[in-house]
Amino acid sequence: MYDLLIRQAKIPDGSLTDIAIHSGKIAAIGSLDSSVTANRILDLHGKVFVSAGWIDSHVHCYIKSPIYHDEPDLVGIASGVTTVIDAGSTGANDVDDFYQQTRQAKTNVFVFLNIARTGIVTQNELADMAQIDKVGVRDAIARNPGFIIGIKARMSSSVVGQNGIKPLVVAKEIQQENAGLPLMVHIGNNPPDLDEIADLLTSGDIITHCYNGKPNRILSPEGVLRGSIKRALSRGVLLDVGHGSASFSFEVAELAIQQGITPHTISSDIYCRNRINGPVHSLAAVMSKFFTVGMSLEQVIDCVTCNAADALHLRSKGRLEVGADADLTLFELQHAPKVFLDSEGFSVTGEHHLVPLAAVVAGVTLFTDEGRSNDVFKC
Ligand SMILES: [Zn+2]
Missing domain, CATH: 3.20.20.140 (Metal-dependent hydrolases)
Structure with a gap:
């Protein structure tokens, strides 16, 4: 029994994966059997990105x-x-x-x-x-x-x-x-x-x-x-x-x-x-x-x-792999024009931008304001 199981997370290359977390570490990753269970299951239905x-x-x-x-x-x-x-x-x-x-x-x-x-x-x-x-x-x-x-x-x-x-x-x-x-x-x-x-x-x-x-x-x-x-x-x-x-x-x-x-x-x-x-x-x-x-x-x-x-020589962080710290970021890539300013006062309009929805720190899920109001997490 894992502490947290994230189903159908989209990783930045666009492929889907499941991630199981136990005692603050990533315990399993990949396509996990449907019999695998956890105290808490978060099914992202392929709609939300997850990275380290x-x-x-x-x-x-x-x-x-x-x-x-x-x-x-x-x-x-x-x-x-x-x-x-x-x-x-x-x-x-x-x-x-x-x-x-x-x-x-x-x-x-x-x-x-x-x-x-x-x-x-x-x-x-x-x-x-x-x-x-x-x-x-x-x-x-x-x-x-x-x-x-x-x-x-x-x-x-x-x-x-x-x-x-x-x-x-x-x-x-x-x-x-x-x-x-x-x-x-x-x-x-x-x-x-x-x-x-x-x-x-x-x-x-x-x-x-x-x-x-x-x-x-x-x-x-x-x-x-x-x-x-x-x-x-x-x-x-x-x-x-x-x-x-x-x-x-x-x-x-x-x-x-x-x-x-x-x-x-x-x-x-x-x-x-x-x-x-x-x-x-x-x-x-x-x-x-x-x-x-x-x-x-x-x-x-x-x-x-x-x-x-x-x-930074943070050897247990930065990668989605078994044994690494269970620190994850859940986010969306929103496609909408958005104006960005640099430090010189110049502006550029971007076509898409990142919206963080949650941080998982040592296996504990902490939603952002945008995450709390996101329908994906409401079921
Ligand atoms: Zn500084």
Whole structure:
């Protein structure tokens, strides 16, 4: 007897499958015999898509953060996202408190620890090199194993002040001293110049805000991918969207994707203000924008499931397979015109968009507002 049996779920390639869940894990998948039973059966009649649970690699959800704050479940399960990674809101000073705060959340929460001990309390946390305390970072990681999954360095002029590339050099040392944890690097206005940043990055490092429209962008003024980024990608450096209020340009994304430069991970950089007022709104909205620049449903879903799990070393997540965590996202692809805004104020009309209906976290089903009013679940 399973805990939950989902019948006739449509997976992103369009085929149908059954999924059985037991003790928070996927216990069986495929075409299951009609005699198979469970405490709870959800028959989707082939009308609802199911993927591994969506992972948002870049959010801000430390409620006590003065500038960029939100609640984990409002950026998570309320919009079908089963796992969020807070990208540097906290440093060594506050990460223990953040951990305690997240114990009540239904959404899985992990963090990239800001290399500055204050996190993003001010906008310029790396302007004083004394804020980067290697011992403090090491001890915070030791105190929070499994919660801190990587480190974050924000490498743009307003953050680093006069320090240029120096904080990134220290970030790479910290990474080496801590078992090669994933490193996420925010890019924006220079200095430091993007070429200087890219040349320091190695396999598995993540560049977030990859399609920002600022002058220090990944494309040359002629719209061609910079040589430094090309070399970084060939070394295994990863591109993350990190949409945010100021870091996503349709023009840059479209030109890059035309050259084959698709994102490894699609993330929102969501917090309360850009969730409520836009232009982010939700991970689903950010994902839907990528249909307008030529990506397929399967490509978009991979960016928030298997690609994200691989980039973040979340080995039990991101795939629909026996033994994996029973984290799932149930969603519809609605075919209707919808206007999307980027961070530069440009709008594009999409032909279809994603509507999350439910998040299943460790086998527990949590409906979104759209899911609660959906007829599929009413029988
Ligand atoms: Zn951010």
